[in-house]
Amino acid sequence: MMERSSTEQARRFDDIKANYYEICENIERAAAESGRKPDEITFLAATKTVEPEFINYAISLGLTHIGENKVQEMLSKYDEYDLDNSQLHFIGHLQTNKVRQIVGKVSMIQSVDSLKLAQEISKQSIKNDVNTDILIEVNIGKEENKSGVTEEIIDELLEQISSLEGIKIRGLMSVPPICDSKQEIFKFFDKMYKLFIDISSKKSDNIYMDYLSMGMSDDYKEAILSGANMIRVGSGLFGARIYR
Numbered sequence: 001m002m003e004r005s006s007t008e009q010a011r012r013f014d015d016i017k018a019n020y021y022e023i024c025e026n027i028e029r030a031a032a033e034s035g036r037k038p039d040e041i042t043f044l045a046a047t048k049t050v051e052p053e054f055i056n057y058a059i060s061l062g063l064t065h066i067g068e069n070k071v072q073e074m075l076s077k078y079d080e081y082d083l084d085n086s087q088l089h090f091i092g093h094l095q096t097n098k099v100r101q102i103v104g105k106v107s108m109i110q111s112v113d114s115l116k117l118a119q120e121i122s123k124q125s126i127k128n129d130v131n132t133d134i135l136i137e138v139n140i141g142k143e144e145n146k147s148g149v150t151e152e153i154i155d156e157l158l159e160q161i162s163s164l165e166g167i168k169i170r171g172l173m174s175v176p177p178i179c180d181s182k183q184e185i186f187k188f189f190d191k192m193y194k195l196f197i198d199i200s201s202k203k204s205d206n207i208y209m210d211y212l213s214m215g216m217s218d219d220y221k222e223a224i225l226s227g228a229n230m231i232r233v234g235s236g237l238f239g240a241r242i243y244r
């Protein structure tokens with residue numbers, strides 16, 4: 001990696017600070033508009049490709065949740081995260097054979113989309129004597145080659161997973177399709193909110209609909225207006241990713 005000049009570094013810190021406060025203000029506004037308090041919305045920073053010094057700087061500003069989406073990258077940065085002041089979530093596609101590497105290290109896995117994956121998280125959680133919170137990832141746009149379960153099979157999957165030990169279902173997560181208009185993105189967010197409310201109202205054992213995680217840099221305000229209570233913002237906080 002190239003050496004960064006100290007002015008470049010200072011500028012990056014300044015940018016992160018300005019972005020952080022701007023996002024917090026936008027969260028506050030969207031929360032108020034949807035009849036909620038700002039502290040009902042969890043601001044998670046998606047930290048892929050971001051060096052720990054910048055992640056920890058955001059934590060020093062008040063950021064409480066961070067999320068990684070690749071196991072290898074997360075493990076390589078793990079010792080450097082300020083986890084005394086933040087919670088680490090896993091938000092990316094997770095292969096069953098990598099589960100044992102992250103259970104006990106993350107407080108939530110947001111991207112569970114199969115019984116097999118949930119069973120492995122359960123098994124590793126029991127082995128490590130921990131409880132792992134999970135969200136079920138929903139492929140709300142029914143896109144091919146995209147992670148997540150479709151609405152049609154979610155009830156069955158929830159029921160199967162809810163009986164597993166060492167694992168607690170805390171809500172739903174989604175990455176909707178790229179949309180050309182706000183109108184279109186609202187359609188997917190509203191669909192997710194409806195699903196979230198439908199599942200909540202069934203009050204099933206061991207299924208806690210505490211979190212609806214949706215909305216990224218380009219659409220977190222719309223997500224909050226549609227009922228999201230957890231947003232995942234990456235580039236909007238840390239700047240555009242130059243790779244990946």
Ligand SMILES: *Cc1c(COP(=O)(O)O)cnc(C)c1O
Binds near residue numbers: 046069092218235
């Ligand atoms: C990268 C990422 C985000 C954030 O994306 P941005 O557009 O950079 O805000 C959110 N969720 C997941 C699962 C991600 O991988």
